[in-house]
Amino acid sequence: MSSQYFAVIPAAGSGSRFGAPLPKQYLQLNGVPLIRHTLQALLADARIAQVVVVLSPEDQGWNEACLPSTGADRIVVVRVGGDTRAESVLNGIKWLSDQANVSSDDWVLVHDAARPCLSALQLESLINVLAEEPVGGLLAIPVADTVKRSDNDDRVAATVDRRQLWQAQTPQMFRLGLLQHALSVVDLAAATDESAAIEALGHAPKLVPGSLSNLKVTYPADLPLAAAIINSNNPTV
Numbered sequence: 001m002s003s004q005y006f007a008v009i010p011a012a013g014s015g016s017r018f019g020a021p022l023p024k025q026y027l028q029l030n031g032v033p034l035i036r037h038t039l040q041a042l043l044a045d046a047r048i049a050q051v052v053v054v055l056s057p058e059d060q061g062w063n064e065a066c067l068p069s070t071g072a073d074r075i076v077v078v079r080v081g082g083d084t085r086a087e088s089v090l091n092g093i094k095w096l097s098d099q100a101n102v103s104s105d106d107w108v109l110v111h112d113a114a115r116p117c118l119s120a121l122q123l124e125s126l127i128n129v130l131a132e133e134p135v136g137g138l139l140a141i142p143v144a145d146t147v148k149r150s151d152n153d154d155r156v157a158a159t160v161d162r163r164q165l166w167q168a169q170t171p172q173m174f175r176l177g178l179l180q181h182a183l184s185v186v187d188l189a190a191a192t193d194e195s196a197a198i199e200a201l202g203h204a205p206k207l208v209p210g211s212l213s214n215l216k217v218t219y220p221a222d223l224p225l226a227a228a229i230i231n232s233n234n235p236t237v
């Protein structure tokens with residue numbers, strides 16, 4: 001049987017840098033909860049068999065309005081989020097791997113709930129490019145600005161060669177069994193993305209060029225930017 005594709009959406013964060021009364025995944029973005037756009041983006045690819053949304057056990061924000069109007073039967077919500085993003089991802093993957101129809105060779109795409117602007121084209125490109133890769137990889141963008149390293153006083157200590165620097169995004173796509181193993185042995189507090197855990201095993205994940213439009217909503221100023229991107233690409237969810 002050929003490999004299946006699953007998505008895991010870590011959505012158990014509190015949004016401390018955003019500073020809203022609600023976790024940012026539940027803030028209104030063009031009239032619906034932000035996470036609904038994220039889920040709609042993943043469901044756009046028919047190859048994704050199931051989308052696992054990882055919530056905090058204490059979550060009070062999830063409700064029917066978070067579900068896209070079509071494809072919701074492919075979404076399952078699990079309340080197994082942890083103290084860090086990596087722990088939430090690991091717990092979601094463990095839940096997935098316990099399901100009867102799931103194999104360790106299946107692909108899993110991990111995508112932040114806080115990235116609502118992923119386009120169908122970026123997702124398709126990631127899956128297509130990585131089909132030929134043994135380990136997997138991630139969407140990322142080559143650093144476009146000149147990069148400075150600072151001292152302890154916010155003064156420039158050095159200008160860094162940016163020619164091989166990329167900014168990691170999500171989705172990050174790996175074989176389920178390999179990613180579960182990688183996250184089980186890595187320091188979960190230090191692994192800020194899935195790739196870091198895979199790299200720690202000695203692998204070299206493939207960097208697939210993404211787009212600046214796939215931004216992560218982190219600070220309040222990101223929300224109107226996300227709204228503008230969604231308005232320009234995808235007027236309805």
Ligand SMILES: Nc1ccn([C@@H]2O[C@H](COP(=O)(O)OP(=O)(O)OP(=O)(O)O)[C@@H](O)[C@H]2O)c(=O)n1
Pocket residue numbers: 009010011012013014015016017018023024025054081082083084085086088089112113114115216217218
């Ligand atoms: N313990 C955690 C922490 C984060 N996340 C998720 O990981 C994604 C990326 O994390 P980030 O942008 O850092 O979100 P928050 O942790 O919510 O934000 P902050 O770091 O500002 O508190 C988000 O979709 C977030 O919900 C998670 O599932 N579990």
Ligand SMILES: C[C@](O)(CO)[C@H](O)COP(=O)(O)O
Pocket residue numbers: 085112167168169170192193194216
């Ligand atoms: C995984 C990630 O989206 C890659 O850019 C990012 O590292 C997650 O953000 P966090 O603030 O480190 O949780």
